[in-house]
Amino acid sequence: MKIHKNDNAMVIAGNDAGKTGKVLKVFPKNSKVIIEGINLRKRHTKPNQKNPQGGIIEKEAPIHSSNVMLLDPKTNEPTRIGAQIILDEKTGKKKRARVSKLSGEMI
Numbered sequence: 001m002k003i004h005k006n007d008n009a010m011v012i013a014g015n016d017a018g019k020t021g022k023v024l025k026v027f028p029k030n031s032k033v034i035i036e037g038i039n040l041r042k043r044h045t046k047p048n049q050k051n052p053q054g055g056i057i058e059k060e061a062p063i064h065s066s067n068v069m070l071l072d073p074k075t076n077e078p079t080r081i082g083a084q085i086i087l088d089e090k091t092g093k094k095k096r097a098r099v100s101k102l103s104g105e106m107i
Contacts, residue, residue, distance in 0.1 A: 001028045002081040002098065003065055007107070010078045011038055013067040020071060024060065032062035039063045074103045081107065 010020045021036040041061045047054035069078035079102035086097050098107040
């Protein structure tokens, strides 16, 4: 998956299309991500140690990664992601870096 934790992403399809947020969690096996403040669901909870009052809690639900685009760090626009192989000068090893297709900037 090209989207990682702590990336800024925009939803491009679904009820929350056009909204942006920070990626909180990534599930690569299911190709799903949880984004802060996106795809909120209400859950009825009993009183417990964490929430002694109980009641209705709003929580972010996972959204499929195909409905999400990463935001370009330079222009703050949604962009596709490419890969570039960079030679590390210290160790002499090759590393894979994510690159924005829009601006060419490394992510």
